[in-house]
Amino acid sequence: MSQDAIVIGSGIAGLASAIRLKVKGYQVDVFEANSYPGGKLSEITLNGYRFDAGPSLFTLPEQVEELFRLAGRKAEEHFEYEKLEVACHYFWEDGKQLKAWADINRFAEEVETKLGEPAQNVREALRSSAFIYEHLAPLFMHRSLHQVSTWTNAQAMKSYLKMGKLGIFSTMHEANKQRFSNPKMVQLFNRYATYNGSDPYQTPATLNIIPHLEFNIGAYFPKKGMHEITQSLYKLAEELGVKFHFNSKVEEILVEKGKAIGIKVQEDIFLADLVVNNMDMVNAYKSILRKQKQPKKLLDQPKSSSALIFYWGVKKEFKELGLHNIFFSEDYKTEFEHIFKKGSIYDDPTVYINITSTHKPDDAPKGCMNWFTMINVPNNQGQDWDQMIAEARKTIIDKVNRVLKTDLEPLIEVEEILEPRTIESKTSSANGALYGNSSNNRFAAFLRHANYSSDIKNLYFCGGSVHPGGGIPLSLLSAKIMMGFVGD
Template identity: 80%
Template structure:
């Protein structure tokens, strides 16, 4: 094959698409507006501290390994990782805490001991999560929802008979209230809605599929940090002959007679047989596809939540903290009410702290820690962010001080901030939303933009803003679905 393909955006899905197309024999060029690959999956280094800038949880590592296998390489020679014995540490204001062990039985016993939740309820919930995954993952994660053969194949027909058990007709919170006795357990399992920027009080219980990934399959950590996912795949793409252009912002997708012919970049036209858009779908239609027919219903759909992240170099080690740590709000429902309905930040936010130096010691100076400190916030709707960030910082520090019984402010010797406005400007994410359109109703959770254009021939889409959704595994799967469509 001697055909040429152009990929717009070097996010993780764009890199994966480049690898898959190169393996198929395409000549591949990637145009990226930033000076680096990876999109959100990048890194920050400051004064001896290294931070993974974006996604911090790693699940389904086989999706990364598959790309090396396709290229005829041994994955472990290029990318290495470990399985976590403890997926997360949870803390509450009343002094209770627990470790979410990777082993299901150990986790169930820990929840019973620390929260008083019968261990069998945990096992039952994780069996239910596995059941949802078994019936929905092959249908919704590995196939296009925009082709008839997805809906009429035998596996799909079997799943239709089980819709009541798959959470389609209940909310995540509603389902969790039914299966758990303790509110803290409900809160712990409601948290999984945040994995795709949703509200557990509105999103369908189908998203209770997520705990299966973390517990039944496992949570992992790349030995060189999350950014190594980007770096290892970027190197693989280069080895396959993919050509990357950085600081190269695409100005327009060239379309003639409903056929994509190439792109305009730096006022120059670059032609190709195939165009793949890895840019956020909403902003792509508003900018590089603004002359084309707009999918207005999708563009108008509510967006997911965003994030406020403080990258803190902390000149002390805290033995009670692990790689992933959650300090829960006292009023979870009110926190989500502020995020999604009041477009503001609750005064008592849930705080997530990711510390890679626990496993990768050179990410911080000796005796120090690199804290990726994040709260969920609304997407950008022109709020007074400067004031909101200042207030949130005070509230985050106060919460950390109360729960860890410390004074964290004097220990912060490095600080960088990422917030909805800079997320939008750095990653072209509409409104700074982390996961594209919201999944806060049973239809939006599944009916995202297709991996191809129904209006323009030779135009395809991948990334977190299109099917099957956001997060590293789904972004990688979007590239897989897209390239299989080309066949």
């Protein structure tokens, strides 16, 4: 007998959940408040320029490919990507520049030549990152932390013996400062804390697991842009028979006798055997689960950082820029103090510029570039964002002018802005935080909501605000972990 499943939200984890449920034999309906799928992983078009609106780094492509294989498709016939030769271009105000080559030996040699940091230190850092991944990924990325079996299996026991080497007892900054002699390399490796909206001066050194994904495994680019991840999975879901309901904001998850039985959309009731919530966990409890018991401890956890993004169409090509570019702050510690302690934007922020037209030329008119220009900012706590945005815009342009020795303002011919308030309104992310709860303490991994409800039967959770965390790979894995509980 066929069973019905409802998925709330068509973010990347919602799409993955819908596909997995359909493959398992469920009749699946996805309800999305927006008029398009993808959540943060969407796109913007402006007068001949195309921008990937949200996540811009692609790692662990096998998590996407697995969904096609589950559905009996050859992934390469539906979704194409290429491995990057250079993961990122780094710039400092003293004129130093660095290319983070995918070839680890080449990267290490470039670091030694350009910064005087022994190449061996880079190799050791990436070996250490691989070691952390080997011991922690099976626990924290691929299994639920809310099952006893996760902590009692042979892999877990093996990892317990290595705790001292896994970075649990020190901060990311402390670990990197011990490893590198050049402050620029400490800063470069500290940057990986921002991949889940954290502060390297507070978050545990276990987050040094992240460079392994980018270097040892690889960074990639979908040939049609990041938005193609969304589009390819959306098309796959439709082909499988998943039904999508856009412009359909869910008002309430219906619960009867301790079981989720469906949802309410305006005045309409839709019943199902199970409900999967892909909406931000905090906002879900405050809105569509407001009548249910609230997990206060989880809801009150500090939130991750947010982002201020300027989508700029630039009437010039800068040959020194690649797909991923970082213009570092001169005082990284003070920048993070402003974000996490003062709730403000530092007057010398680190600037990230993603330019997909370097790999996909039709994303910008000939001779032009599409700049996704982002700085990390605090989540929304009621600040005067209009003033802060205006000041940050000038600060960013001044910094780019100094580093690239240019006059950027006259070159900007189109502009759109995404900031914490609009991130929250468009994606239902609590306070506009990009990654849900913050990871700024060693227990953060344990302070994420499970992939199921312990109070409401047949209610499940996926997405970046629950276990195992934010970003494309972890969001996709949240759907996979969630499926392990369906039918239990």
